[in-house]
Amino acid sequence: SAVISQKPSRDICQRGTSLTIQCQVDSQVTMMFWYRQQPGQSLTLIATANQGSEATYESGFVIDKFPISRPNLTFSTLTVSNMSPEDSSIYLCSVVHRGHSGANVLTFGAGSRLTVL
Amino acid sequence: SQQGEEDPQALSIQEGENATMNCSYKTSINNLQWYRQNSGRGLVHLILIRSNEREKHSGRLRVTLDTSKKSSSLLITASRAADTASYFCATAGRSGTYKYIFGTGTRLKVLA
Numbered sequence: 562s563a564v565i566s567q568k569p570s571r572d573i574c575q576r577g578t579s580l581t582i583q584c585q586v587d588s589q590v591t592m593m594f595w596y597r598q599q600p601g602q603s604l605t606l607i608a609t610a611n612q613g614s615e616a617t618y619e620s621g622f623v624i625d626k627f628p629i630s631r632p633n634l635t636f637s638t639l640t641v642s643n644m645s646p647e648d649s650s651i652y653l654c655s656v657v658h659r660g661h662s663g664a665n666v667l668t669f670g671a672g673s674r675l676t677v678l
Numbered sequence: 679s680q681q682g683e684e685d686p687q688a689l690s691i692q693e694g695e696n697a698t699m700n701c702s703y704k705t706s707i708n709n710l711q712w713y714r715q716n717s718g719r720g721l722v723h724l725i726l727i728r729s730n731e732r733e734k735h736s737g738r739l740r741v742t743l744d745t746s747k748k749s750s751s752l753l754i755t756a757s758r759a760a761d762t763a764s765y766f767c768a769t770a771g772r773s774g775t776y777k778y779i780f781g782t783g784t785r786l787k788v789l790a
Contacts, residue, residue, distance in 0.1 A: 565720075592776055603766060604721070604780040651718055657776050662726050664709050665770065667778060669720035 563588050567654050567670030574677050579642045582673045584654030589634035594667070595627070597652040607652075610637040644677045651675075682767055682781035690787045697754040699784040701767035702747075708770050710743055711778070712752050715764045724765075725752075759790045 563589040574580050584593060593610040607627055608616040616629040643646050651672045653669045660666035682703040690695050703710070709728045713721040727734045727743045727750065734741045740753040754761055767781040 567720075594769060594776070598718075603782050606777060609776070635779060655721075660723065660726055662728070664726055664728065665769070666723045666726060667713075668679065668720070668723070671720045672718065674718060 562658050562660075562666075562668045563590060563656050565654055565656065565668060565670035567673055569673055570671060571674040572676070574644050574675060576645055576677060579640055580644065580675060581638050581640045582652050582654070584639070584670055585636045586635045586656055590656040590658075591634070592657060593631065593637045594655045594657070595629065595637075595639045596653040596655060596659070597670075598653060598672070600649065604653065610639075618673055641675065644675070646677045649675060649677045681709070682769060682779060683780040684765075684767060684784050686784060687782070688785045688787070690789065691757055693757060693759055693788055693790050695757055695788075696721075697757050697761070697786055698763055699752050701750045701752070701763070701781045703750075703767070703769045703779070703781070704748065705769070705779075707745070710741075710750050711768045711770070712739075712741060713766045713768060713780075715766065715783075716764075721766065754786075757786075759788050759789045762786060762788045 566585045571659040595607040607622045608618040610616045610631040612631045628640045651674045653672045655667045655671040657665045683699045711726045712724045715721045725736045727741045738755045743750045764783045764785045766783045768778040
């Protein structure tokens with residue numbers, strides 16, 4: 562399975578600022594995914610980062626708030642723009658790969674824990 | 679919401695005991711997977727069960743699936759302190775889809 566490096570691992574940010582999270586994969590992957598996990602909650606898919614085209618956003622998430630770049634098959638960034646305390650979450654990068662059973666499974670980065678003051 | 683529900687939300691047991699957590703989902707699935715998350719870090723894939731399977735084992739893990747009830751359970755036998763984590767079920771719909779819907783999670787604490 563792929564190894565994913567994500568940074569920063571955590572940050573404390575001021576309201577109104579923006580922060581970019583980086584995700585580096587040790588192999589080429591077609592799709593990369595960005596999830597948000599609010600405190601004590603489950604994971605919610607923000608968008609799918611496609612190489613060579615715009616990201617595909619899920620309902621409730623928009624490009625202006627969460628711009629995503631995917632310059633090549635091993636790297637993606639997620640920016641959280643104009644942050645408010647409600648954006649305090651763990652942001653997770655993931656990729657899909659074939660598991661032992663032959664079905665698709667997800668591998669995750671370690672996450673970026675953002676706290677917005 | 680398409681999100682699945684898990685229960686219990688939190689579970690505290692003694693080392694050596696078995697831990698059972700349940701997951702219910704809402705839509706037809708191709709497979710159901712269980713993931714573990716340690717201390718708000720990234721998730722790690724544990725086990726996958728396909729929609730045509732009823733039970734699967736992997737080491738100390740046992741997963742069951744009842745598609746008629748749209749539910750699954752994860753059993754961890756002979757639990758260890760290192761099993762302390764949050765456990766999430768995730769469902770994938772039709773074959774080939776990459777969109778996974780995660781359950782609400784169970785926080786397991788194993789006391790030494």
